[in-house]
Amino acid sequence: MLTQHFSGRNLNRVKAHNLQAILMSLLHENQISRAGLAKRTSLSSATVTNLANELLAQGIITEIKPQATEIERKRAVGRPRRMLRLVPNARYALGVHIGVGLFRIALTNLHADIIDNRIVEFERATPAAEVLEKIALEIEDLLLEMAIDRSRILGIGVGASGLVNHDQGINVIAPRLGWNNIYIQAELQARLGFPVRVDNNVRAMAIAEAFFGAGRGAGVLAFVYGRIGVGAGFVVNGQVFRGSGAGAGEIGHTIVVPQGGQECRCGQNGCLETLVTEPVIIRRSVELAQQHPESLLAKYMENESAAAPSIETVFAAARDGDELTLKMLDDQICYLGIALANLVNVLNPGMILLGGVFAQGDDLVRPIASKVMRETAFSGLGDDVIIEPTSFGWRAGVVGAAALALMDFFYQTTETV
Amino acid sequence: MLTQHFSGRNLNRVKAHNLQAILMSLLHENQISRAGLAKRTSLSSATVTNLANELLAQGIITEIKPQATEIERKRAVGRPRRMLRLVPNARYALGVHIGVGLFRIALTNLHADIIDNRIVEFERATPAAEVLEKIALEIEDLLLEMAIDRSRILGIGVGASGLVNHDQGINVIAPRLGWNNIYIQAELQARLGFPVRVDNNVRAMAIAEAFFGAGRGAGVLAFVYGRIGVGAGFVVNGQVFRGSGAGAGEIGHTIVVPQGGQECRCGQNGCLETLVTEPVIIRRSVELAQQHPESLLAKYMENESAAAPSIETVFAAARDGDELTLKMLDDQICYLGIALANLVNVLNPGMILLGGVFAQGDDLVRPIASKVMRETAFSGLGDDVIIEPTSFGWRAGVVGAAALALMDFFYQTTETV
DNA sequence: TTATTTTTTTTATTTAATAAAATAATTAGT
DNA sequence: ACTAATTATTTTATTAAATAAAAAAAATAA
The missing domain is CATH 3.30.420.40 (ATPase, nucleotide binding domain)
Incomplete structure (x- = not known):
């Protein structure tokens, strides 16, 4: 019987959690003032100022110059609020969807919008290691072509079919590819140096919808x-x-x-x-x-x-x-x-x-x-x-995969049983 | 579309969380040293000492005198650990299971062990308000008889059949009783002065098993x-x-x-x-x-x-x-x-x-x-x-109900969608 | 008796949140 | 134009709580 591990939440986790609460709010609201963030996250305005400053310094958020919605200015008695907005292209994520006989790769920004994507076909009989090598090469090539600074890549998400051990990043069984216990995470991480997340492809699509698509706000x-x-x-x-x-x-x-x-x-x-x-x-x-x-x-x-x-x-x-x-x-x-x-x-x-x-x-x-x-x-x-x-059409697969990587950034608490 | 509320975790919540981590460990382990708690919760030993002192002062935990298991003393080089144990009867909870034509009431301790219980039958046509009044009277009577200090009662849990709005404590529909929108929580809370939790009875049983029964540790x-x-x-x-x-x-x-x-x-x-x-x-x-x-x-x-x-x-x-x-x-x-x-x-x-x-x-x-x-x-x-x-047999109903009240004590994070 | 080991407690430090006060930028009223 | 009111943001000082490091305690082993 597995014994649960009740981890005491240490202080640094609190800050990470609050940062993520702010990021999630920014993701949902498009633009929001510090005061609005304070209300939404039930943090004090001082805390929001501090955390927002950190995010501004990192270039992850920005202040909107002229008060975009001129229309609702009539309600504006008092000091006008200064709206904050996520900078979508401040960071990128890579999504890899492994299908039967083909894989798709996409580079997305923080909104999970696709910046560039590729489709590569492979023989169904190709050994897994070879497919992973092809994926790695294709990613290197894509990054080169797009001239993306590697430090701005948050990580790689991989959507695999069949049974996936998410914690260890192993594709346990993929019946239609004949794959067994493929160490996707370890392999790609070693090869490319980015953090890698692996999950079942349909689950990845669900995550993408829940955070970036039609499923936002659905309990x-x-x-x-x-x-x-x-x-x-x-x-x-x-x-x-x-x-x-x-x-x-x-x-x-x-x-x-x-x-x-x-x-x-x-x-x-x-x-x-x-x-x-x-x-x-x-x-x-x-x-x-x-x-x-x-x-x-x-x-x-x-x-x-x-x-x-x-x-x-x-x-x-x-x-x-x-x-x-x-x-x-x-x-x-x-x-x-x-x-x-x-x-x-x-x-x-x-x-x-x-x-x-x-x-x-x-x-x-x-x-x-x-x-x-x-x-x-x-x-x-x-x-x-x-x-x-x-809401993603044929992109669901790659966007879902990229969402796996984005989640670590927005919302660490993605782990569950 | 309901907008999620990403509550920033404020500092005081951290302490509550850590206290609960310690309590849950004590619930699972029966007896455990401060060092053991530190390991299990990944808190520092200093923090464990502090929190344990608070719990000791409240009488919720106690130090075991003679080192119960004399057998494993051979491993004892170094200062011997002083084992801590939950004091089961330091606090009590009340569980109310509302069935068709009868209700059961149980007084349990922190281990969800039943101290005393009663069964009361009622005409199926009895109006809900009258049934709730009967429940309140019976609870008053039970507390009087057992001579339990009211300050040691954590609260009342109610397991109702049918659809229950847990947040508001309303029995929305109970088809077999013909009840609609019965404000169980508000009613009993006003009448008795204890915090009241209401949930579906089967869900309550699941909770009881997960925390106090056979389901402990099951993901x-x-x-x-x-x-x-x-x-x-x-x-x-x-x-x-x-x-x-x-x-x-x-x-x-x-x-x-x-x-x-x-x-x-x-x-x-x-x-x-x-x-x-x-x-x-x-x-x-x-x-x-x-x-x-x-x-x-x-x-x-x-x-x-x-x-x-x-x-x-x-x-x-x-x-x-x-x-x-x-x-x-x-x-x-x-x-x-x-x-x-x-x-x-x-x-x-x-x-x-x-x-x-x-x-x-x-x-x-x-x-x-x-x-x-x-x-x-x-x-x-x-x-x-x-x-x-x-693991609770016929007691599953009342134990489950009591578990609803106990959860607030052990594990605040019981809320989900 | 001394060294070693393990547990627990104490002390000092650090982190991060926050209340309260100050400052800023606006509108409304006179 | 000036003042009051209002709202947003920032600064300052305070507080809560975790924790690292050191100290103390309580045992065994040599």
């Missing part, structure tokens, strides 16, 4: 990502929720059809992943097109040159009113709705964000999933849940 | 309680998880049979509650006994004088080897296993504790639920989960 945020599988990441009140063994969020293997469901690659029957992933929907579409060669769906597929049709073709047919496709999507997506309802019943999130295929087909997917979720969730629990697509 | 703890319904409570690293609207843990209305499931009182079909609650199992047993009058189950039921058979009768038949009953339990409980697997996939808890009927029939329920859970959970996620019955 409990669930990010649900669908592509080849379905995964979820949770952020609770600014704390990442990883579970006891970093395995939280395997929503894709939640059983939604306990009897007679299709067999899943995990060995079980009736997992959510057997119903609503990209490959499953494409497979169902191919079947439908074969059964109904006269349908719009079949026509759209014929026009496609690729061997396998893309999910966009399916969505296009649905958007253009193909009843068959719409019906099929309805039949499949309703299970996502049930899974979300189960999630809502258990976690009671304030917001659910959808990413991956679910965001690509947002106009088709969300109405169904949302409706079923609300109908199915217990006693109005689903009514107040905000459901939206990810 | 993510899930407490699953079955009686008339099925609910769950979660404690994550010593923080209660309540969800955005205090609605987390409604596992009973998780859909486990999406098509063709029985209708639930919540309006949905196929909820877990339609399969594994006490009334459902009794109803299934009655049906079975009617169909098979020669069975052991039927005989046991005949012997019972009560109108409806008790769950204990059903369990007795199963324990005595009645195949019909065993088969029925297998068929029903396997759905609990599926629900637990879904829970494991989503939350990845380190420990699941079962309470209520599940604990009553632990020898029958747990093997099935545990087996199905482990078979069904994704890729070995279930393998490391410890499943056990509640």
Whole structure:
């Protein structure tokens, strides 16, 4: 039985905490006066002055010259406040998203805005060490090209698929890459000299949304990502929720059809992943097109040159009113709705964000999933849940990864079980 | 959109935090030296001495006289350590568990050991105000009888069923009592003068287990309680998880049979509650006994004088080897296993504790639920989960309630979304 | 008896927050 | 134009609490 370690909070931690409280406020408010910061953080104005001076000296924040919003000046009796603002490009972070057969690298600023990004493909059989070496080379090259001072790089965040040991930065299992116990953190840290953070990629996306995206201010945020599988990441009140063994969020293997469901690659029957992933929907579409060669769906597929049709073709047919496709999507997506309802019943999130295929087909997917979720969730629990697509689109992966590095800067308290 | 409030941690909070770190260590360790506390809390020995002196002056801790464990004295080169111990009866807490038609009250010490307790029945139609008045009277009476100094009572914890607004101490909805928006905290606080904490009863049980019971040291703890319904409570690293609207843990209305499931009182079909609650199992047993009058189950039921058979009768038949009953339990409980697997996939808890009927029939329920859970959970996620019955038995309700009050003493940081 | 070891306490120092006072920059009223 | 009022920010002096370093205490080992 693991014994908890109740660390007594030493004084220096207090300052770090207060600094981070100020930074987080600046991140949320865009511009805010010292007085406003004092109110928001419940620190004294003197403390805010002191800490703000430190941040100003470091160039992380700046004073806005002319009082930007001239309109609300009418309320201005008394000494006018001097607004402070984060300097987004004062520091940078690097995000690495490792996908199947490709990785993306992005350089972002403190707002998690992408400054530059690259996509590199690799053979699926490439050994992990080689992929990491490629990543390191690409990062070196990117930094050189952008002429970024290395001292302004906060660190590197890596979003990996599968099971990730966050504390040690190890990709424990990545089934689709055949990776086992890859020491990503140690490797990249040694190679590049920056602090490295590794986490599950969907969890990283959840973090990005919670701090820099649509999830800001949501008490409990669930990010649900669908592509080849379905995964979820949770952020609770600014704390990442990883579970006891970093395995939280395997929503894709939640059983939604306990009897007679299709067999899943995990060995079980009736997992959510057997119903609503990209490959499953494409497979169902191919079947439908074969059964109904006269349908719009079949026509759209014929026009496609690729061997396998893309999910966009399916969505296009649905958007253009193909009843068959719409019906099929309805039949499949309703299970996502049930899974979300189960999630809502258990976690009671304030917001659910959808990413991956679910965001690509947002106009088709969300109405169904949302409706079923609300109908199915217990006693109005689903009514107040905000459901939206990810605010980062295809960037979710790299931005999420970069967010891992940014978090150490903004909010040390990201550690949880 | 609710804006988060990043409270800057002021200095006095540091001391409170460190005191609580010390108290928590004392709670976990039973006896520990100042040096040990310094190591465990990573505070300096000077700080520990100071804080320990304050606690000694308040009578909350004491020095153990003769070095209790004489055996391990051999390692004693150097000045011998002087062990400190919590004085369990230095302070007390009151726990109130409000059930359907009855409430329980318990006086506990700092270890959450019950000093005295009472059960009071009331008509189900009694107005809430009247029930609260009865509770207050009973508490006054208990304190008088036990001759407890009011200044040593830390506070009152109340475990209520249904939806509870913890911050305001309001029982928002208690369907089975027909209560709506009952201001339990305000009412009892005004009436009795003690601080009052109110929370959902299952959540309270989870807290009790996490701090005083089998769940100590578990990173993510899930407490699953079955009686008339099925609910769950979660404690994550010593923080209660309540969800955005205090609605987390409604596992009973998780859909486990999406098509063709029985209708639930919540309006949905196929909820877990339609399969594994006490009334459902009794109803299934009655049906079975009617169909098979020669069975052991039927005989046991005949012997019972009560109108409806008790769950204990059903369990007795199963324990005595009645195949019909065993088969029925297998068929029903396997759905609990599926629900637990879904829970494991989503939350990845380190420990699941079962309470209520599940604990009553632990020898029958747990093997099935545990087996199905482990078979069904994704890729070995279930393998490391410890499943056990509640360590408090029927006391779980009141001990849980008392734990709500004790938490303010031991661990202020119990607040989460 | 002395050296060593470990624990606990004391003393002096340091850090950081903060209350209170001072200063600054404005509007409103006369 | 001048004064009062108001609000924001900075400065000064104070305070709380942690902690490093030193001292003291209480034992064993040689």
